[in-house]
Amino acid sequence: MDLFSFVECAKRTQSIKALFDLLVSCASEEGFSEVAYGALTFAEALRLPEYLPPAITVNFPPEWCDRYFERKYRVIDPVVRRTPMVSAPFLWDELAKQYQLQPGEQRVLDEAREAGLKHGMSVPLFGPLGRVSVVSFASPFDDVDPQDRMSHLSALAWQFHHAFAEIAQPKECGRDRVAALSEREKDCLRWVAEGKSSWEIGKILNVSENTVNFHMKNASRKLGAANRMHAVVKAIRLNLI
Template sequence: MDLFSFIDCSNRLQSLPALFELLVDCSSQEGFSQVAYGALNYNEPVRLPGHPMPAIAINFPSDWRKHYFERKYYERDPVVRRTPMLSKPFIWDHLLERKQLHPNERLVMEESREAGLKHGVSVPLFGPSGRISVLSFASLFDDVDPCRHISRLNVLAWQFHIAFAAIAEPAEPKRKRIELSDRERDCLRWTAEGKTASDIGLILNISENTVNFHVKKAGRKLGTTSRTVAVVKAIRLNLIDLPGRLDTSMPT
């Protein structure tokens, strides 16, 4: 399934189990079939049955989940600890390469590999009132390259996070419609197709600085400073129309 189809399908779902199943199906196509979504600094009443805090939805191997939660590994897990400090997706292997990793943190990462989670990518997710969540993707394969898939997994994570919020929270009063200029829509559309600001400038015959100006202005209207989130929200609100499939190398 391409990213545009994932966004379209997830927007129409009304249950967390169905939304999570869709996410797992899409991430499995990237070689990352193990997925965990957690709330780090708030309680989320909507969660899959039997999932203790901080997990909201998780399909990691059952033996590892039992081991992880019984020993309260989430209190020392470097993924959980580092997420509030980071703004971009990060790769688990890079955490292990850090010399300053505490021995207890290193133990969690090494045991997760022994449990079958060979490689992982985690995406920090932020919401209203300072809420922090994290969505992690893990692979059961030794030969998968997280760097090749991190951009696509980032988009999947943010769209899931936004779609989940629509399911979990009560309907809000209708907001004023967001209006994007033609230039803002053009810049977001080409961003969604994996083009850099320099590429877009050449296509639209404008400067790279002007492209960045329009993207940032569109982001402010959409309530985000992230190009990825701006694109996801614009597609979700039908503000941009994509004629073909989204490129897998969407920038962050």
């Protein structure tokens, strides 16, 4: 399922569980059937009785979830600890290369892999007032390539996050009002939705890479988006592209 189809299905979804099931289904098509979504900063935790706290929605192996919460791994989980410090999706396997992980942090990653959570990746999701959430994807297979799927999974994560907010807190999430987008800004957004880089978009539109970045920056500002993928998601939901 492509991003546009996901958005249309998400728009018709009225329950958080159905929305999460949709995300799991789409991620599974990419080889990443293990998914978790949770808020890392919040005034009041939004929790559902059918899911383990503090995650809002999770379908990781039950045995791993039990072990994780019983041993309070959330306190030393490098994914939880590092997510607020990065601005882009990241691979769990790369954490040890980028940071000097403590023994406890490395143990969480090693045990997660043993539990069947292989080739994990996480997408930081930033909201107003410093709110931070995260969607994590993992695969039970050894031969998947998370780097190759990162762009699409990141887009799905942002869309899920946006749709979740509309269902969970409808009073705070009325229809967005944005300044009109230029045709060039819409063109750039459409190509970003197709997974194209700024350099590739520049070649397609016969403009410089800097010009593409300029249009994307303006579009993100008008849409009140945290990054270009968030901008694409909001533009699609508003039927602007």
